[in-house]
Amino acid sequence: MVLPVFLIGAFLVSCATEKAKWPPARYAKSKNEVMDDLRIRLGLTQEQEAKVLPVIEQSAQRKQDAFKIVLEDGVSKCGLKDLLEKIQKDNEAQLAPILDKDQMKEYRRYEEGEQSLKAAMAKEKRR
Incomplete structure (x- = not known):
């Protein structure tokens, strides 16, 4: 299952009162993809990687929970x-x-x- 990790840009292009829908997979990265990106971009040591991974996992779960709240509570x-x-x-x-x-x-x-990439993808989709 792909956990939504960095989703903000896709859904937050506009701050409307309409209900948000669960993000399509193309707007989400798995925690492994995020860790690969961060490992390379930040030059993480093994020790840092071991400490960053739980933060990314927790973030993914919290974001998933946030979307569930949106879907269930409107x-x-x-x-x-x-x-x-x-x-x-x-x-x-x-x-x-x-x-x-x-x-x-x-x-x-x-x-x-x-966030910028996801906002651009969402804008392109609306065309």
């Missing part, structure tokens, strides 16, 4: 955006003691790039 995209932004802030707080300053900067760039 939370708007605005509510989803708030949930996902909180998860992202929590991720950064957990990763800060694991990664050095340069790795954190690169992690933030990675996140921004993922």
Whole structure:
């Protein structure tokens, strides 16, 4: 099962009151894909990788739970955006003691790039 890990961009292009739908797989990366990306982009050591993996796994589960809440309770995209932004802030707080300053900067760039890519994909789909 592909766990949605970095989903924010696809669903948060607009903050509408319509109910969000579960994200298509093309907008989600598995935790293994995310770890591969981070391993390469951040140059993670084995020790860092062992500490980052649980953060990514927990994040994936929390994001999956957030989408379930949206589906079951009819939370708007605005509510989803708030949930996902909180998860992202929590991720950064957990990763800060694991990664050095340069790795954190690169992690933030990675996140921004993922969000931009998903927003562009969502925009293209609407055409």
